[in-house]
Amino acid sequence: xxxxxxxxxxxxxxxxxxxxxxxxxxxxxxxxxxxxxxxxxxxxxxxxxxxxxxxxxxxxxxxxxxxxxxxxxxxxxxxxxxxxxxxxxxxxxxxxxxxxxxxxxxxxxxxxxxxxxxxxxxxxxxxxxxxxxxxxxxxxxxxxxxxxxxxxxxxxxxxxxxxxxxxxxxxxxxxxxxxxxxxxxxxxxxxxxxxxxxxxxxxxxxxxxxxxxxxxxxxxxxxxxxxxxxxxxxxxxxxxxxxxxxxxxxxxxxxxxxxxxxxxxxxxxxxxxxxxxxxxxxxxxxxxxxxxxxxxxxxxxxxxxxxxxxxxxxxxxxxxxxxxxxxxxxxxxxxxxxxxxxxxxxxxxxxxxxxxxxxxxxxxxxxxxxxxxxxxxxxxxxxxxxxxxxxxxxxxxxxxxxxxxxxxxxxxxxxxxxxxxxxxxxxxxxxxxxxxxxxxxxxxxxxxxxxxxxxxxxxxxxxxxxxxxxxxxxxxxxxxxxxxxxxxxxxxxxxxxxxxxxxxxxxxxxxxxxxxxxxxxxxxxxxxxxxxxxxxxxxxxxxxxxxxxxxxx
Amino acid sequence: xxxxxxxxxxxxxxxxxxxxxxxxxxxxxxxxxxxxxxxxxxxxxxxxxxxxxxxxxxxxxxxxxxxxxxxxxxxxxxxxxxxxxxxxxxxxxxxxxxxxxxxxxxxxxxxxxxxxxxxxxxxxxxxxxxxxxxxxxxxxxxxxxxxxxxxxxxxxxxxxxxxxxxxxxxxxxxxxxxxxxxxxxxxxxxxxxxxxxxxxxxxxxxxxxxxxxxxxxxxxxxxxxxxxxxxxxxxxxxxxxxxxxxxxxxxxxxxxxxxxxxxxxxxxxxxxxxxxxxxxxxxxxxxxxxxxxxxxxxxxxxxxxxxxxxxxxxxxxxxxxxxxxxxxxxxxxxxxxxxxxxxxxxxxxxxxxxxxxxxxxxxxxxxxxxxxxxxxxxxxxxxxxxxxxxxxxxxxxxxxxxxxxxxxxxxxxxxxxxxxxxxxx
Numbered sequence: 010x011x012x013x014x015x016x017x018x019x020x021x022x023x024x025x026x027x028x029x030x031x032x033x034x035x036x037x038x039x040x041x042x043x044x045x046x047x048x049x050x051x052x053x054x055x056x057x058x059x060x061x062x063x064x065x066x067x068x069x070x071x072x073x074x075x076x077x078x079x080x081x082x083x084x085x086x087x088x089x090x091x092x093x094x095x096x097x098x099x100x101x102x103x104x105x106x107x108x109x110x111x112x113x114x115x116x117x118x119x120x121x122x123x124x125x126x127x128x129x130x131x132x133x134x135x136x137x138x139x140x141x142x143x144x145x146x147x148x149x150x151x152x153x154x155x156x157x158x159x160x161x162x163x164x165x166x167x168x169x170x171x172x173x174x175x176x177x178x179x180x181x182x183x184x185x186x187x188x189x190x191x192x193x194x195x196x197x198x199x200x201x202x203x204x205x206x207x208x209x210x211x212x213x214x215x216x217x218x219x220x221x222x223x224x225x226x227x228x229x230x231x232x233x234x235x236x237x238x239x240x241x242x243x244x245x246x247x248x249x250x251x252x253x254x255x256x257x258x259x260x261x262x263x264x265x266x267x268x269x270x271x272x273x274x275x276x277x278x279x280x281x282x283x284x285x286x287x288x289x290x291x292x293x294x295x296x297x298x299x300x301x302x303x304x305x306x307x308x309x310x311x312x313x314x315x316x317x318x319x320x321x322x323x324x325x326x327x328x329x330x331x332x333x334x335x336x337x338x339x340x341x342x343x344x345x346x347x348x349x350x351x352x353x354x355x356x357x358x359x360x361x362x363x364x365x366x367x368x369x370x371x372x373x374x375x376x377x378x379x380x381x382x383x384x385x386x387x388x389x390x391x392x393x394x395x396x397x398x399x400x401x402x403x404x405x406x407x408x409x410x411x412x413x414x415x416x417x418x419x420x421x422x423x424x425x426x427x428x429x430x431x432x433x434x435x436x437x438x439x440x441x442x443x444x445x446x447x448x449x450x451x452x453x454x455x456x457x458x459x460x461x462x463x464x465x466x467x468x469x470x471x472x473x474x475x476x477x478x479x480x481x482x483x484x485x486x487x488x489x490x491x492x493x494x495x496x497x498x499x500x501x502x503x504x505x506x507x508x509x510x511x512x513x514x515x516x517x518x519x520x521x522x523x524x525x526x527x528x529x530x531x532x533x534x535x536x537x538x539x540x541x542x543x544x545x546x547x548x549x550x551x552x553x554x555x556x557x558x559x560x561x562x
Numbered sequence: 563x564x565x566x567x568x569x570x571x572x573x574x575x576x577x578x579x580x581x582x583x584x585x586x587x588x589x590x591x592x593x594x595x596x597x598x599x600x601x602x603x604x605x606x607x608x609x610x611x612x613x614x615x616x617x618x619x620x621x622x623x624x625x626x627x628x629x630x631x632x633x634x635x636x637x638x639x640x641x642x643x644x645x646x647x648x649x650x651x652x653x654x655x656x657x658x659x660x661x662x663x664x665x666x667x668x669x670x671x672x673x674x675x676x677x678x679x680x681x682x683x684x685x686x687x688x689x690x691x692x693x694x695x696x697x698x699x700x701x702x703x704x705x706x707x708x709x710x711x712x713x714x715x716x717x718x719x720x721x722x723x724x725x726x727x728x729x730x731x732x733x734x735x736x737x738x739x740x741x742x743x744x745x746x747x748x749x750x751x752x753x754x755x756x757x758x759x760x761x762x763x764x765x766x767x768x769x770x771x772x773x774x775x776x777x778x779x780x781x782x783x784x785x786x787x788x789x790x791x792x793x794x795x796x797x798x799x800x801x802x803x804x805x806x807x808x809x810x811x812x813x814x815x816x817x818x819x820x821x822x823x824x825x826x827x828x829x830x831x832x833x834x835x836x837x838x839x840x841x842x843x844x845x846x847x848x849x850x851x852x853x854x855x856x857x858x859x860x861x862x863x864x865x866x867x868x869x870x871x872x873x874x875x876x877x878x879x880x881x882x883x884x885x886x887x888x889x890x891x892x893x894x895x896x897x898x899x900x901x902x903x904x905x906x907x908x909x910x911x912x913x914x915x916x917x918x919x920x921x922x923x924x925x926x927x928x929x930x931x932x933x934x935x936x937x938x939x940x941x942x943x944x945x946x947x948x949x950x951x952x953x954x955x956x957x958x959x960x961x962x963x964x965x966x967x968x969x970x971x972x973x974x975x976x977x978x979x980x981x982x983x984x985x986x987x
Binding site for chain 1: 575576578579581582614615617641642643650651652653654656
């Protein structure tokens with residue numbers, strides 16, 4: 010018996026990412042411990058109790074490596090160190106230990122696809138055509154190769170090739186021109202990147218969020234995305250990970266359609282998790298349309314994935330709300346409804362935080378978080394969204410959603426003791442979202458604040474593994490404004506019913522196969538009438554949602 | 563049972579699921595399986611093309627079809643259960659259907675639509691005929707846009723018809739309605755039309771639903787209501803309209819559904835129409851075209867024969883309806899030979915007006931009055947056909963315009979007849 014429990018516990022531990030609630034944060038934005046205006050690892054470690062109390066179980070750290078910071082750290086110039094602004098490697102280790110003590114896992118970012126053009130590898134590579142690192146990057150005499158490849162940063166880049174005046178050739182870049190792509194056809198590159206991963210794994214990180222994975226390998230006559238050779242690179246890394254560090258996790262950032270994403274799970278031998286990019290805009294679309302169709306349709310199109318794998322869900326993150334995975338008609342609708350001010354738009358997306366997107370409407374914020382926590386997958390909360398932080402669209406690029414965390418209404422929002430002018434980014438100051446109105450301290454004092462509500466939400470989610478691991482079945486009631494689904498795991502059943510509309514709704518649910526069960530509302534633990542032969546009638550207030558545990562008593 | 567709801571519990575349940583909409587499309591079917599599928603596909607295409615972001619539902623009121631019409635309508639829904647890969651729709655499109663009775667009742671069907679539109683708070687409602695074989699997606703836009711975007715209240719169609727189809731419209735309904743209410747509405751008894759929530763809301767508890775006019779010809783009542791009470795009205799060019807002229811055996815039915823409601827509506831609005839003089843233009847939308855098109859295959863001689871026998875057979879009835887002078891002129895026309903036949907505009911107009919007054923006074927059963935008008939209309943139709951057999955479209959229109967002028971000029975005659983009873987004459 011004890012052996013079985015141990016096996017089950019071990020199994021549960023190895024699938025920890027399925028039960029996780031991930032908190033995405035940039036170390037720069039959380040807390041500045043040394044008063045230089047930039048958040049750091051010592052500061053982040055000091056805020057772990059807050060995160061523990063919030064109820065998250067894992068932290069996803071955005072790039073913190075040495076970098077010229079021309080793309081918010083996604084332009085790495087040294088993979089095995091810490092940017093001086095954020096502290097030292099020892100500071101990182103201290104943070105990692107502190108997180109582990111609190112049972113919080115740590116996922117770090119790894120940008121496989123490209124480096125900064127300031128990385129020593131590229132500096133060597135460009136020195137001459139004969140340099141030993143020349144073929145660590147993708148060079149060409151012409152800019153006409155791989156013409157079938159789309160340009161991702163349409164607002165800033167004219168081509169995927171950039172001219173290098175030093176070595177007099179073009180180099181390949183899928184993102185900014187200061188981010189040359191590594192050449193994964195070169196075994197030395199693959200070996201080096203595993204060394205990088207091993208470095209951090211040895212320190213104790215629990216997983217990697219691998220950035221921009223579809224673009225690792227290029228082939229003529231293709232879109233240079235999702236190529237079999239790219240999958241082979243991932244498989245190699247995964248194999249080494251499993252052999253040397255069982256229980257660690259790989260999370261894919263691949264903004265692709267579900268059918269294309271499915272390949273990144275392969276037979277459970279590539280990624281453990283992948284972001285479900287197409288779902289996110291459709292959640293916002295469904296809310297604005299007051300219609301569940303966009304959500305159910307994309308989930309119907311989402312293929313089954315291996316048992317050991319998991320989707321990663323999010324509402325907002327550090328990037329724009331991407332609208333690449335929607336139709337033109339849907340994109341136009343989203344722009345009109347969520348970004349009427351052109352300044353809110355960037356590339357093919359909307360650079361806004363959750364609360365402003367939802368007009369700071371508490372009911373809609375709660376509903377969207379309820380969906381995030383109850384749809385199948387592992388949820389990611391973007392730092393500050395738990396208190397309803399705002400954005401600043403007048404800051405360039407995506408910096409408007411990367412402003413300092415708002416801890417209190419005091420000096421620099423409690424983020425830093427530095428002069429306000431020296432903060433890495435200006436604080437949000439407007440009367441609605443400014444730090445004096447929206448901050449952790451204020452919300453901790455109120456049982457009814459968004460922060461307190463979010464804490465309770467996570468508590469309820471953690472009360473059952475069904476949300477992370479259970480199956481899902483949609484109910485399709487005739488009322489299209491109501492999104493209802495049943496989650497099941499073993500003998501446990503949870504019914505989630507969500508009113509996507511701004512008005513009260515009545516809905517009849519066919520629960521006949523659960524006849525005899527009573528419904529126990531999971532937040533208040535109140536009992537609802539027993540399920541009988543007839544359709545189960547529920548009424549929901551505007552944007553209201555229910556989670557019911559079904560119990561046969 | 564006056565307290566009985568026009569909306570069945572089942573329909574109410576469906577409406578609850580639909581919820582608030584921006585646009586409601588209404589159809590009234592009765593064994594239209596052969597055509598309604600195509601019509602509803604076009605409607606759906608029009609909605610997706612021109613109103614992709616609006617909340618829309620299609621409501622079919624069925625008069626007891628036995629040919630699967632209702633199932634065909636329901637199959638047009640777009641939702642997350644029956645989605646199709648080739649349909650790009652932002653929203654769910656509900657298509658709901660209800661069977662209101664085992665017998666056909668246009669008024670009941672329309673009443674259901676009006677009540678449903680009010681419950682669903684539809685800003686615009688469009689009615690589409692289930693047999694409209696020429697309907698194209700643009701019709702949906704042309705009918706709805708003036709309501710939805712331009713704050714109109716009622717949009718009537720202008721069809722491109724075969725010259726000799728719709729003679730009842732061109733020789734009675736159009737000119738008489740124009741004379742009464744001063745607005746040139748080309749299709750007072752439209753197969754397709756649209757109305758606003760303001761107009762629909764006015765009609766929710768309207769007495770028309772409980773009288774013959776509303777029961778038989780709700781479309782005419784809609785038009786009259788829009789004309790009479792200050793609602794903003796527009797006409798929109800749609801395109802060719804198929805064969806709608808009733809067969810002789812159906813003529814009485816057609817007249818019950820059009821002329822009867824027109825006469826009946828005069829009761830409700832006599833304070834309005836009696837004081838209107840002249841004609842004011844109506845906003846007309848869309849690319850204009852000649853209203854008349856190529857000729858249709860008709861047999862005028864048969865109309866004349868039916869006129870002659872009708873006047874003879876119905877002499878006692880006509881005597882109770884018509885003045886001696888008018889009756890004598892009609893009897894003379896019914897007996898002279900084909901080459902000398904004449905049924906001039908003024909005789910026709912006064913005949914119609916005397917029928918309207920008789921309807922008002924209920925000198926005999928009102929239904930008998932409508933039935934008695936049918937053979938006289940055939941005589942007028944014969945006159946119109948022969949007179950215009952070689953006419954160009956322009957001349958054809960001139961003739962209709964002249965008839966309209968006669969209806970207007972003779973309006974005092976109608977008022978005199980109408981008020982004779984009140985004056986004790």
